[in-house]
Each structure stands twice: as C-alpha cells, then as structure tokens.
Amino acid sequence: MAEGAVTSVRGYRDIAIMWTRAxxxxxxxxxxxxxxxxxxxVLDFVGIWIMFHTIDSLGGWTLAEIAFxxxxxxxxxxxxxxxVGRIERLxxxxxxxxxxxxxxxxxxxxxxxxxxxxxLRRFARLLQAVVVLGIACAFVSWTPAKVxxxxxxxxxxxxxxxxxxxxxxxxxxxxxxANEVANAFTYGGNTMTQYxxxxxxxxxxxxxxxxxxxxxxxxxxxxxxxxxxxxFGFPEWLQFASPLVAAIMMSVALLVxxxxxxxxxxxxx
Amino acid sequence: MTxxxxxxxxxxxxxxxxxxxxTLAGLFTNCxxxxxxxxxxxxxxxxxxxxxxxxxxxxVTYVWIGQxxxxxxxxxxxxxxxxxxxxxxxxxxxxxxxxxxxxIGWYAAQDLGRAAYHLLARGVAPTIVGALLFQIRxxxxxxxxxxxxxxxxxxxxxxxxxxxxxxxxxxxLLDATGPATVxxxxxxxxxxxxxxxxxxxxxxxxxVMVLPWAAYLQIPADIWLGQREGWAVIGGLALQACWAAVLxxxxxxxxxxxxxxxxxxxx
Numbered sequence: 001m002a003e004g005a006v007t008s009v010r011g012y013r014d015i016a017i018m019w020t021r022a023x024x025x026x027x028x029x030x031x032x033x034x035x036x037x038x039x040x041x042v043l044d045f046v047g048i049w050i051m052f053h054t055i056d057s058l059g060g061w062t063l064a065e066i067a068f069x070x071x072x073x074x075x076x077x078x079x080x081x082x083x084v085g086r087i088e089r090l091x092x093x094x095x096x097x098x099x100x101x102x103x104x105x106x107x108x109x110x111x112x113x114x115x116x117x118x119x120l121r122r123f124a125r126l127l128q129a130v131v132v133l134g135i136a137c138a139f140v141s142w143t144p145a146k147v148x149x150x151x152x153x154x155x156x157x158x159x160x161x162x163x164x165x166x167x168x169x170x171x172x173x174x175x176x177x178a179n180e181v182a183n184a185f186t187y188g189g190n191t192m193t194q195y196x197x198x199x200x201x202x203x204x205x206x207x208x209x210x211x212x213x214x215x216x217x218x219x220x221x222x223x224x225x226x227x228x229x230x231x232f233g234f235p236e237w238l239q240f241a242s243p244l245v246a247a248i249m250m251s252v253a254l255l256v257x258x259x260x261x262x263x264x265x266x267x268x269x
Numbered sequence: 270m271t272x273x274x275x276x277x278x279x280x281x282x283x284x285x286x287x288x289x290x291x292t293l294a295g296l297f298t299n300c301x302x303x304x305x306x307x308x309x310x311x312x313x314x315x316x317x318x319x320x321x322x323x324x325x326x327x328x329v330t331y332v333w334i335g336q337x338x339x340x341x342x343x344x345x346x347x348x349x350x351x352x353x354x355x356x357x358x359x360x361x362x363x364x365x366x367x368x369x370x371x372x373i374g375w376y377a378a379q380d381l382g383r384a385a386y387h388l389l390a391r392g393v394a395p396t397i398v399g400a401l402l403f404q405i406r407x408x409x410x411x412x413x414x415x416x417x418x419x420x421x422x423x424x425x426x427x428x429x430x431x432x433x434x435x436x437x438x439x440x441x442l443l444d445a446t447g448p449a450t451v452x453x454x455x456x457x458x459x460x461x462x463x464x465x466x467x468x469x470x471x472x473x474x475x476x477v478m479v480l481p482w483a484a485y486l487q488i489p490a491d492i493w494l495g496q497r498e499g500w501a502v503i504g505g506l507a508l509q510a511c512w513a514a515v516l517x518x519x520x521x522x523x524x525x526x527x528x529x530x531x532x533x534x535x536x
Contacts, residue, residue, distance in 0.1 A: 036447075036451050043463060054468055056316075058312055
C-alpha cells in the first residue's frame with residue numbers, strides 16, 4: 001500500500017515535470033497565462049469589493065469575514081484544480097484513445113489521468129487565494145484552537161474539492177460529452193461557498209451539509225474561527241467535522257472512480 | 270456572396286448542434302450558476318434596494334440574461350476563432366487564405382452561425398428556468414424587443430472581432446493561448462459577468478460603460494430591462510456598432526501585416 005503510494009507520487013512528479021518543461025517551450029504564453037490566472041482571481045475578488053462599495057454587510061457578514069470564506073474555498077479549489085483538475089478532460093481522453101494507452105503503463109490509472117497535461121501555471125490561483133486568506137487572517141482574534149481548525153480547514157477543503165473533481169468527472173465514463181455537469185459542483189460549489197450561506201435558503205444549506213457537503217470546505221470551520229453563532233442552528237460539532245467529511249468524500253470518490261473504470265469498455269477502433 | 274456566407278453560417282449552426290449531451294450539461298451548469306448568483310444579488314439588493322439604479326427584479330433578470338448570453342458572446346473565448354489559431358499554428362491557414370472568400374468574412378459567418386445556435390440552445394432555457402424560479406422582467410415594449418434583437422448580433426460581432434485579434438497573435442507567437450487567457454480575463458470582468466457594470470463605483474462606472482466589453486452584456490441587458498429607452502437605445506446600439514466597426518477594421522490591418530510575413534512551407 002505504502003509502496004504503491006510512493007510509486008504514484010513519484011510517477012506523478014515525473015509526469016508533472018515533463019509537462020512543465022513542455023509548457024516552458026512557449027515561455028511568453030506560460031507567463032501570460034500564469035499572470036492572467038492571478039489577475040482573474042484578483043478581479044474576481046474586486047467584484048466582491050465592488051459589491052461592498054454599495055453595502056456594509058452581505059448576509060450579516062463583513063468584507064473581512066467574507067474574505068476568510070473566499071480565501072479558504074479559493075485555496076481548496078485551486079489546489080484541487082492544480083493537482084487533479086485535468087481529470088475534467090476524461091471524456092476527451094476516452095474519445096481520442098489516450099486513456100487506453102494509459103492502461104498499458106505501469107502506473108495507477110488515476111495518477112496518470114490527473115497528471116496528464118499538468119499545468120504549473122495554475123499555481124497562480126493558489127497564490128491569489130493565499131493572499132486573500134492571509135489578509136483575512138489579520139482580522140481574526142486567534143487562539144491555538146482556532147489555528148488548528150484553520151489549518152485543518154485548508155487541508156480538508158482541498159481534499160473535499162479533490163473528491164468532488166474526481167467523483168463528478170467519472171460521469172464521463174458513462175456520457176463522454178457531459179463534462180460540464182461537473183463544473184456546476186466544482187466551480188459552482190466554489191462560487192457558492194465564497195459567500196456566507198445565510199444568503200441561501202435553508203434547504204440549500206442542508207443540501208451542502210448532507211448531500212454534497214461543500215459547507216465543510218469553509219462555512220463550518222469559519223463559524224468557529226470567526227466566533228459566529230450558526231444562523232441555521234445546526235449542531236456545533238459540525239464545525240470540527242471537516243477532516244472526517246473529507247476522508248469520507250475521498251473514499252466515495254475513489255469507489256465511484258473504481259466502478260467507472262470497471263464499467264469502461266473503450267470506444268474500440 | 271450572401272448566399273455563401275449564409276450556407277457557411279448554417280453549417281456552423283449544424284456543427285454545434287451535433288452534441289446534445291454537451292448542450293444539456295451546459296444548460297444544467299448555467300442554471301446552477303444562475304440560482305447561486307441570483308441569491309447573492311437578492312441579498313445585496315435587500316441591503317441596498319436601488320444599487321446601480323437597478324431594483325432587485327432588474328438585478329435577478331440581469332443574472333439570467335447573463336447566463337443566457339454567456340455562450341452566445343463566448344465570454345471564455347473559443348468559437349470559430351479557436352479553430353483559426355490552431356490552423357495558424359499548423360499552417361492550415363494557407364488553405365483559408367486561398368479561398369475565394371475574405372478570411373474575416375469566412376470566420377465571421379461561421380461565428381454568427383454558432384452564436385445563433387447558442388442563443389437558441391443555451392439562451393432560451395435559462396431564461397425560462399429563471400422566470401420559473403424567480404421574479405424576472407421581460408421587455409415591456411416592441412421597441413425594447415427590437416432593440417434587444419439588434420443588440421445581440423452586434424454583441425457577437427464585437428466579441429468575434431476581439432477573439433479574431435487574439436487568434437491572429439498566433440501568426441507571431443505560434444501559440445495564442447496566452448493572449449486568449451489575457452483577453453478572457455479582461456472580458457469576464459469588464460463585460461459585467463463578474464458584477465453588473467452599473468454598480469461600479471464613481472467614474473469607473475462611466476469608463477467601463479463605454480469600453481468595447483460593455484457591448485457584450487451590459488448594453489443588451491439594459492435595453493431588455495428598459496434601463497435604456499428612446500434615444501438611449503439608439504446610443505447603446507451605436508456604441509456597439511462603432512466598436513464592431515473599429516475592431517473589425519483593426520482585424521483587417523493586422524491580417525494584412527500577418528499575411529505579408531506568412532511563409533507557406535512545402536507543396
């Protein structure tokens with residue numbers, strides 16, 4: 001098991017380095033895209049700042065508090081997009097037969113799919129999220145417990161997004177054209193959790209707690225770190241449950257992946 | 270010539286309509302985003318009921334017009350011009366230059382055909398879903414409907430010209446993905462897809478309302494909402510037409526420079 005993990009990480013690293021070298025063959029494009037990625041993130045946050053130009057609080061949260069939510073979910077999404085984001089292209093890999101050739105290589109299939117066309121420039125989004133989260137953290141009154149909850153939030157949030165990317169990409173094993181459905185949960189989930197969940201109806205929040213538990217990416221830990229009472233009155237222990245939820249989601253995603261691979265019969269020639 | 274462009278456009282329309290599963294998946298995602306952003310804007314307009322001169326119904330309508338127009342004006346780039354940058358890199362553009370049709374016209378016709386498909390397939394359904402889930406506004410005069418109907422193709426032409434310019438950078442850089450990313454970054458923000466341009470603060474609002482990107486969504490939406498009436502409709506359409514003409518003119522100049530340096534290998 002441990003040996004398998006080492007092989008996977010090493011294989012992933014080698015493939016990632018190869019694709020990074022390839023991207024550097026067009027340095028102008030690489031830097032333009034990396035800088036744009038950063039600017040996209042900055043402008044996205046400027047959008048929220050513009051909203052706050054007309055209001056003082058949104059759903060009862062201040063700009064600094066929303067920045068904490070924004071940075072946390074942004075980090076999770078960017079980390080997942082960097083590491084496993086290429087799985088979005090699964091349908092394309094099936095159509096072109098690329099996936100078939102991956103079956104023949106001595107490396108776990110999931111590792112190869114995620115590492116394929118690895119794009120280092122996506123690091124820029126991660127950086128932007130770190131900057132926003134860093135600024136937001138300056139407004140928090142810290143305790144040791146809050147530091148722990150924040151660290152676990154960032155790690156669990158990333159793992160939850162890993163799972164969402166992998167799980168929903170598997171739809172493409174059944175319908176190869178429908179990759180955009182996953183966007184509703186990955187990027188849509190990110191957009192949703194950028195805002196305090198108080199702006200949504202209670203049913204949506206219940207859904208984000210039980211069905212697609214994206215509320216654990218930032219909402220529940222943030223309630224604890226920012227000393228906010230849960231406006232929906234859900235149990236307090238949920239605020240510490242993010243690591244558990246992340247572990248469950250990852251297991252489910254891997255199960256879905258395995259059943260997808262078992263279902264897969266290639267497109268033939 | 271018109272018949273030729275028309276048949277190019279029809280074929281582009283058909284080409285995009287061959288992937289119904291992709292269209293359905295895209296619609297689903299449009300609707301999810303529409304719902305999310307509607308709730309955020311409702312919270313904002315609840316705090317500030319006349320932000321940017323919109324009321325909350327205007328704001329929610331704006332969200333759904335945005336989701337309906339997203340693919341039509343290709344905010345994220347792509348469309349016919351994405352083929353062009355690939356063909357420049359591979360050299361296939363030589364064939365395009367041989368055609369007895371101007372290159373810009375050939376691609377513009379394709380892109381209009383694509384836009385017509387996206388307007389029908391990706392525009393109508395989100396509008397209906399938006400109307401079912403939220404209270405939204407429809408144009409209340411024939412003038413507004415006509416204005417909107419003229420405004421959308423003009424929006425497509427401005428968007429096409431920008432994407433065409435981006436694609437032609439491949440003549441110099443070989444790989445146009447860098448400029449494409451820069452262009453899409455600017456487009457998403459300055460076209461009002463991040464937040465409506467009307468709520469931009471102070472003088473930045475006046476500025477962004479006359480930039481070419483205002484033609485993508487803000488002008489058509491304001492005509493739909495009745496925010497622009499009478500002469501303001503004509504003014505909005507004139508601004509769109511002006512940017513379309515200027516940018517297409519630049520496309521021609523750039524293309525002339527580019528073809529002068531093209532070397533067709535082999536053959």
